[in-house]
Amino acid sequence: MGTLPDEIKPAMQGVLPAHLVTCALDGTPNATVVSQVYYVDPDHVALSYQFFSKTIKNIRENPRALASVLNPETFESWDLEIEYDHSETSGPVFDTMDMQIEAIASMTGMKGIFKLRAADIYRVISATKNVGERIPLSEIGRESGTS
């Protein structure tokens, strides 16, 4: 039994952007928005490496990170503790991500400009569904009704 349950898959299709928090060696945190956290297998996810960024710099020196993904149908959020494992520049995971990026890049006239440099593979340490943090929709309705 892996760390990622099947029900998390809709949150990993890039419909809603995800948040990614990394940390530099000196402890300075960095939070950013990433367009998609890709599902690889029950114990791994992948992030696209397109441009060199503060996130990439942090990850290469301090591999631990936290990704927060949202299910676009239920708006349930998940926190994933992840650890950078390795980068791939070929193989099925890279191909799948590369094809998607190329398809969209070609649709926006940026074929060859906006492209995948590598698929960064992360091991998933834990996946936690944030239960009870949201205000149920029924309650929002009740509150607005009473005010």
Place this chain on the structure above:
Amino acid sequence: MAEEKDTPMEIKQQIAENQQIIDRLNRELARKNNEVRIIQQISSEITSTLDLDRILETILSAMDRILGFQHAMILLKDQSADKLKVAAGRGYDHTTIGAEVAFGHGVVGVVAERKKMMRIGNIGVSVRYLMAVRANLQEAGQPDLSDTAKLPSLPNVQSQLAMPLLVKDRLIGVLVVESPKPNAFDELDEVLLTIVANQAATAIDNARMSQMVEQLSRLKRFFSPQLAELILVGGTEDPLKTHRREVTVVFLDLRGFTMFAEQVEPEEVMGVLRDYHAEMGRLILEHEGTLERFTGDGMMIFFNDPVPVPNPAERALRMALAMRERVQELSKKWRKRGYDLALGIGIAQGYATIGAIGFEGRWDYGAIGTVTNLAARLCGEAKGEQILVSLRVAGEVEDLIETEEVGPLTLKGFHKPVPAFSVLRLKSNA
């Protein structure tokens, strides 16, 4: 989890979640059970016919009825170029049939290029994101941005699942299903569509093959086998449909043939014609001309159709010169038997209407227009061993040949005298 004491709220939540999982598993199980039925049904429907349109229609309707894919398209690979054309679609307001997609363009184009399937559920947001990146790059003066292309698809498409149609690693086309909803397709859809795609690829390929064999045998009635294959492989539009094109037309016939035919036995006439046709036929093929027809000693050949060729006038002229030379040799043999025959040739260039002419059971490939009339009249005016060309042809090949003006000639069917030139020889450097 066992150590923590569940509050009623959490238990309720857990029960609701479990129910969701059970529902989902039930749905998946129902679809899984359907798989076998689907395979059998679609398979028997599409392998029972070789009619391509029916196969495409059957696939799309089965996907809609049985699998619930409401928006689907089948694109077929162009025979000669790296592009796809929409061959059939279902669930679209506007007709997309015939729309083209270049390899490497959009989801469908990338699937065709890589021969791998793609499932994507966030097209809208991805495109918006990249358009923002594009705007930034534009502002920064990035020079290599290309235009954004319009692709055949739903106007508000969010999800696509595209499958390459492969027969032994050869790409036949792409099968794509779409949805205006994000994340509309999952792994199970991938499995189902893979099954359909495999069967569709084989059925489409078989139908196309049989269509090609049929078309080839039809074309072979009009053109040389080589030319028929060239037309098919080249993916040229059906040449038998009436079309208009600029062609160079060559008419030839033998001076003295009528008298000769009256004076000798028919067997002798046939023998002379056989030699003459064989030699002329060889030269026509060599110069890639199209023999429109022959009547006794007369022949009409044109260039630049059905397969377009560079420099049609030059080809026509070089063929005519080679023919004149060859008939000169033949006539030495004929003279020994007492036959006095010499070749006359007329060449003209211009637009003609071309296509299959005739009636069921007896079709010919023919060209109609002033140009054919002019070439025929010039041939009629040519003396033995003379090649007469129109002003247009003389202009096209003036760097190649030395000519002598013989006109203007008064020709039947032309209300004004027509300038004409007699071809003397090739220039020494041509």
